[in-house]
């Protein structure tokens with residue numbers, strides 16, 4: 001999953017804080033890590049195997065189980081220690097066969113993807129006239145008399161992922177509240193080649209459940225044009241989606257134990273699960289494989305930091321976050337020993353730097369007046385100016401790959417549960433030029449990952465994680 005956040009450059013604050021420079025001490029280690037990362041072949045080779053030979057990995061699927069077991073073996077082969085599977089129960093939604101057809105004025109089938117968590121239609125489908133709206137406000141203004149019995153089509157414009165995703169998350173319940181029989185949501189993307197984007201949805205309590213699917217922006221606009229022209233549009237939606245009993249799954253972890261303070265940990269990773277379309281290459285195969293490559297290179301270069309560096313492949317980020325929550329529960333009191341958490345879950349485009357979780361960033365992530373798009377998370381503790389200055393110093397080591405920008409507002413869905421308990425969280429940030437073009441689609445495949453950019457992400461993760469794990473103080477000690 002990808003959450004768009006407001007980037008706020010904090011370079012002014014960094015320049016003001018008078019902290020001793022740390023970067024000279026790590027110049028050599030950073031240079032070695034970056035050089036090795038830019039030549040690394042193993043990371044891309046693992047990503048290729050994951051994509052082509054295991055495939056997409058939805059929670060509860062056999063392919064996710066296979067990916068988890070294979071990941072543990074790869075961690076061992078890379079020389080990591082304490083490789084473990086941490087069992088977690090995950091939701092188990094199954095898509096089943098599905099289709100959408102327009103009956104007139106032109107009769108044809110339309111590309112669609114049911115949204116994760118949706119219920120099925122009756123076996124013969126639901127056939128009804130569509131009602132096209134561009135916003136929840138427009139839907140509410142029409143009222144139950146106009147909505148009852150219709151299939152609501154949301155043709156909302158794309159205003160950034162964080163703002164627009166609420167139509168996917170809660171569009172079904174908003175329509176059902178007014179008597180709609182199904183809902184179709186324009187895919188959450190700014191650019192499209194008639195490709196539907198799936199993703200998670202939630203039913204509100206005490207509102208009837210109706211089936212919901214994503215359609216392409218092209219078809220949403222076509223139905224809007226027909227409606228405006230006064231041409232009634234009838235469609236037939238068929239979905240066999242079902243939710244089964246929670247399934248067994250696991251987070252995978254592996255470590256380089258710290259040479260002085262092995263009980264203190266810097267964790268870095270992403271999520272091993274994906275949607276059940278495409279190959280989950282950018283989201284988030286690239287994140288987990290870059291994190292493993294970063295730690296594998298430390299091992300290869302004999303860079304054993306003062307504290308433990310742990311790579312984590314969390315499960316079930318896409319439709320439940322059971323992995324991130326399970327990791328927090330597994331840690332228990334030991335969460336106090338987490339020095340920092342780093343997540344890469346925005347794809348492997350050209351890295352620009354790191355977003356640092358902060359209460360300010362969290363507030364800015366939701367536009368004023370907008371309905372929250374994800375369950376409210378507890379506030380994140382802000383780092384001191386001295387800690388931010390230190391991050392700026394570390395980031396300077398990434399100047400050779402132009403990835404040294406530190407911004408406020410970042411983290412990741414998998415590390416959010418421990419960030420809420422006070423662990424400083426960082427999200428790797430990229431140019432994100434095309435991420436939403438492929439996100440949650442059949443097009444999220446290995447060929448979309450630029451090897452050079454992937455290696456730069458490996459370098460950025462390796463340097464940030466190594467220095468945070470090795471520097472004398474913890475970030476939270478710097479006041």
Ligand SMILES: [Zn+2]
Nearest residue numbers: 001283284345
């Ligand atoms: Zn993701």
